[in-house]
Amino acid sequence: xxxxxxxxxxxxxxxxxxxxxxxxxxxxxxxxxxxxxxxxxxxxxxxxxxxxxxxxxxxxxxxxxxxxxxxxxxxxxxxxxxxxxxxxxxxxxxxxxxxxx
Numbered sequence: 001x002x003x004x005x006x007x008x009x010x011x012x013x014x015x016x017x018x019x020x021x022x023x024x025x026x027x028x029x030x031x032x033x034x035x036x037x038x039x040x041x042x043x044x045x046x047x048x049x050x051x052x053x054x055x056x057x058x059x060x061x062x063x064x065x066x067x068x069x070x071x072x073x074x075x076x077x078x079x080x081x082x083x084x085x086x087x088x089x090x091x092x093x094x095x096x097x098x099x100x101x
Contacts, residue, residue, distance in 0.1 A: 029076050036069040040088055063097035066090055
């Protein structure tokens with residue numbers, strides 16, 4: 001579930017130019033999304049290199065990182081994750097852990 005500000009608050013934002021605070025917030029959102037993406041890359045690389053005994057642990061870590069990344073994308077207004085799944089080449093096993101089929 002995503003949270004959206006009330007319509008009466010967003011109409012003023014769209015009609016006026018963004019303030020310095022708005023730019024700062026957007027920059028922090030972008031930086032946070034970038035860090036979450038880096039974490040996805042790291043955990044997927046570790047999963048690909050994992051041997052059988054530790055594969056389940058790496059799979060759980062990758063699923064947590066991808067889940068956090070998807071949440072951060074949704075907070076940034078990006079609700080379709082298909083492109084991210086292709087770009088990061090997220091394995092089906094990770095997506096199944098998230099409940100996707």
